[in-house]
Amino acid sequence: MEYCIFTEPQQGFSYTQQLASAQAAERLGFDGWFRSDHYLAMGEGDPLPGPTDAWTTLAGLARETERVRLGTLVSPVTFRHPGILAIQVAQVDEMSGGRAELGLGAGWFEREHEAYGIPFPGRRFDLFEEQLEVITGLWQTREGEAFQHEGRAYRLTDSPALPKPVQQPVPIIIGGGGPRRTPALAARFATEFNIGFQPEDRVAEAFDRVRQACVEAGRDPASLTLSVALPTVVGHDDASLNRRLAAIGQQRSGDESAAMFFGGPDEIVPKVERLAALGATRIYFQQVNLTDLDQLDELGASILPQLPR
Numbered sequence: 001m002e003y004c005i006f007t008e009p010q011q012g013f014s015y016t017q018q019l020a021s022a023q024a025a026e027r028l029g030f031d032g033w034f035r036s037d038h039y040l041a042m043g044e045g046d047p048l049p050g051p052t053d054a055w056t057t058l059a060g061l062a063r064e065t066e067r068v069r070l071g072t073l074v075s076p077v078t079f080r081h082p083g084i085l086a087i088q089v090a091q092v093d094e095m096s097g098g099r100a101e102l103g104l105g106a107g108w109f110e111r112e113h114e115a116y117g118i119p120f121p122g123r124r125f126d127l128f129e130e131q132l133e134v135i136t137g138l139w140q141t142r143e144g145e146a147f148q149h150e151g152r153a154y155r156l157t158d159s160p161a162l163p164k165p166v167q168q169p170v171p172i173i174i175g176g177g178g179p180r181r182t183p184a185l186a187a188r189f190a191t192e193f194n195i196g197f198q199p200e201d202r203v204a205e206a207f208d209r210v211r212q213a214c215v216e217a218g219r220d221p222a223s224l225t226l227s228v229a230l231p232t233v234v235g236h237d238d239a240s241l242n243r244r245l246a247a248i249g250q251q252r253s254g255d256e257s258a259a260m261f262f263g264g265p266d267e268i269v270p271k272v273e274r275l276a277a278l279g280a281t282r283i284y285f286q287q288v289n290l291t292d293l294d295q296l297d298e299l300g301a302s303i304l305p306q307l308p309r
Contacts, residue, residue, distance in 0.1 A: 004032035028300025032069035040112030062096035076107030183213035229284035
């Protein structure tokens with residue numbers, strides 16, 4: 001099992017705050033530090049200092065961390081041309097010594113596109129599939145050979161397909177609850193399939209769908225990492241739990257444990273064990289409030305050592 005921290009910097013957190021979180025995650029023994037890729041805060045609250053670009057941030061973190069894996073959950077295909085994204089990820093991979101991972105998705109947040117003048121086309125899933133073809137094709141092209149692509153959205157002619165990433169292949173994460181196309185793309189392109197923010201019965205259904213998609217594609221389902229990302233609120237008593245819920249704009253509802261990691265070791269360890277029994281081999285603990293490094297310390301010091309490996 002691997003355990004990663006997953007963050008939401010668009011909610012108003014600077015590069016310096018993200019660096020402190022990533023370095024703390026590395027010090028505490030987590031396996032990776034991942035961030036969302038958004039340009040607009042969601043919900044109410046103070047959005048200052050404003051958004052940070054995901055791959056610019058990860059390039060900085062690549063030089064200021066030593067061990068944790070770094071990546072996105074997930075980069076929308078609407079933000080970057082696939083040829084440029086392939087270069088960016090390959091460069092971060094080199095800068096980190098081979099620790100980059102690319103989470104890629106179709107994109108969904110129309111309002112942030114409007115806010116920054118980014119086109120938001122209707123057939124984004126078609127772009128998603130074509131971007132995966134381009135990015136993996138560029139990385140897989142042998143040095144000294146040229147890459148060609150003639151698609152509906154992108155045309156690449158005599159590309160030198162450089163630079164090459166350190167890792168071959170760079171891990172690609174595809175996730176979501178789609179019943180057909182998402183599992184099929186994961187079976188075809190992904191190193192890892194991720195399902196987020198769902199109760200355990202939905203996680204089990206999603207894992208079953210992607211396993212079946214692997215079988216239909218002629219791929220060994222065991223070759224695909226299965227992972228789960230859930231909001232995480234840690235506390236040793238009701239007061240600390242309520243305070244941390246309030247800090248991320250939530251209140252107690254009584255069903256937090258359904259689609260969250262909520263509580264202390266007695267609640268979180270058994271939930272991780274149940275997800276592992278479903279087939280998960282990587283867990284993402286979503287930390288919305290990056291200023292609460294005490295919570296990260298508590299998660300790393302009190303809970304991480306008790307989790308299955």
